[in-house]
Amino acid sequence: MTYFGNKDDERFWQVTNYERDCYIKSNGVQFCNRFPVVYDFGLKRDYEYVRVKKWKCRESEDVLKIARRSKEVILDESEFMSRSLNDFFNHWLENRIEELKFLSIRMFYYTENLVFRGIENRILDTTKEVNYKSYTGELYRLSPGKRLRRDDGVIASFYFDPNTKILNFGVVTDNNGNK
Template identity: 60%
Template sequence: MTTQFPLFNVTDVVFDEILSQLELNEILHLSLCSPKTRKIVRCHMKKSIRYPLYLDTKEFIWMKFGFIGEKGKHVIMMSVWKSEISNERKFEIVSSEEEKVKISKYEDHYALLSSDDNEWMYGCVLVRDHIIDLFRKDIETLYCNNPYSMAFLKYKAPIRMTYSGGEDCNGYWKLVSYEKEHSAKTGGLQLRHWLPEGYDFTLTREYEYVRMEKAHFGRSDDVLKLAEKSKEVVIDKSGLFSKGLNTILNYWLEHRIDGLKFLSTQVRSYKEFLVFEGMEHRITDTTEVVNYKSYTGELYRLSPGKRLRRDDGVIASFFYDPTTLILNFGVVTDNNAEK
């Protein structure tokens, strides 16, 4: 026997309490009951949610919308999947905007199924706009295997972070492909796939954070190209050597990459006398423990290590770990320092 509850007859205070006890995916499913329900739920969502929304387009013909919860857990709220629709699958009729659509339970969430490309894209737009409007929050994080997914979010607010590629992605894309006119702007860009020798690291847009996980052939010129447009640059694997690092530090001393606030890069061969050549008088030792908090919230160790003073009084701290071959270089301020 099904028990009915007069949800719309409760007071606003009670309705607010009910919403506070629901997970975000449950709130979304409630809003799909009818246009009236959607309007009421949205009215009670007086403030935008504190969890960031994400979009995952890495799997072909399967777009997943969700939120990043406690401890970075990714929870799918709804997906749009292009598939042959089986007569054996159970469907529910729900409302999005003024449209009636069919959804079906798929593992741990509901999926909107479509049978052709046009229907699939229409469903993606429908779900995207419904979620953004309901929660009064734009999608902040994009996971993709190619830059063309960025066009899907072009007319929305800039993306906070874009992650492209991964272990399941064998190809790579030129940086210019992420900066086309039809692509959404992103504050941070992280390329997880392997980059070949001769890859062009030139950026045309401004970034808060750029990370290249597998730039094995990257040299000082490549790092400088990234540093010209991004405040923070992280290169997990590179082809950088001591003389190249010396060039980068000199560029910073000469105010040629003033926008750079943080650099973390692999240095394959670190010889201190080559790194410090020509700037020995500007370098001092430091024992104060300082960590740099990056745009993505990660902490990078900057000391005990060295300090480099520029002629305008700006001081950068840096630390080299011979075990990992990683050098961290950062201009520490009250906003990014963690002691």
């Protein structure tokens, strides 16, 4: 794991500074500095794990840029809303973010009728206990919650905690809901 920035440093960080060839390649990266709200987070390398501590992203395309280059994405701050999450789910259902296995994002606003709009027939309730163990060893709760099923049979579980406003989304690898 490679860490960039620190929690006390208020300067903006440029991802391109990290991804230069002269830096050590890492399977996981955690950005601790803040990023501007409007920031092009176009990663050039593939990662197992990307965590961004201080970035208040708003648009689904912002999250998708990271999700296309990482298997696990954790965004500790965001201004992500229900419509953006619906767009993200649609991209996943259309196999457009194939490598992503897990997303944890703090939602700014979450309402199910907007999140589920147009995909209601692809969502099922689930009570099976499902957890996701991340690259760093942390366990994330995915149930009780909902399930999405793609046309190719791949299933993802997701759980929204209204107290923390965190949504966890994870691809399950067998019919019993295990990762």
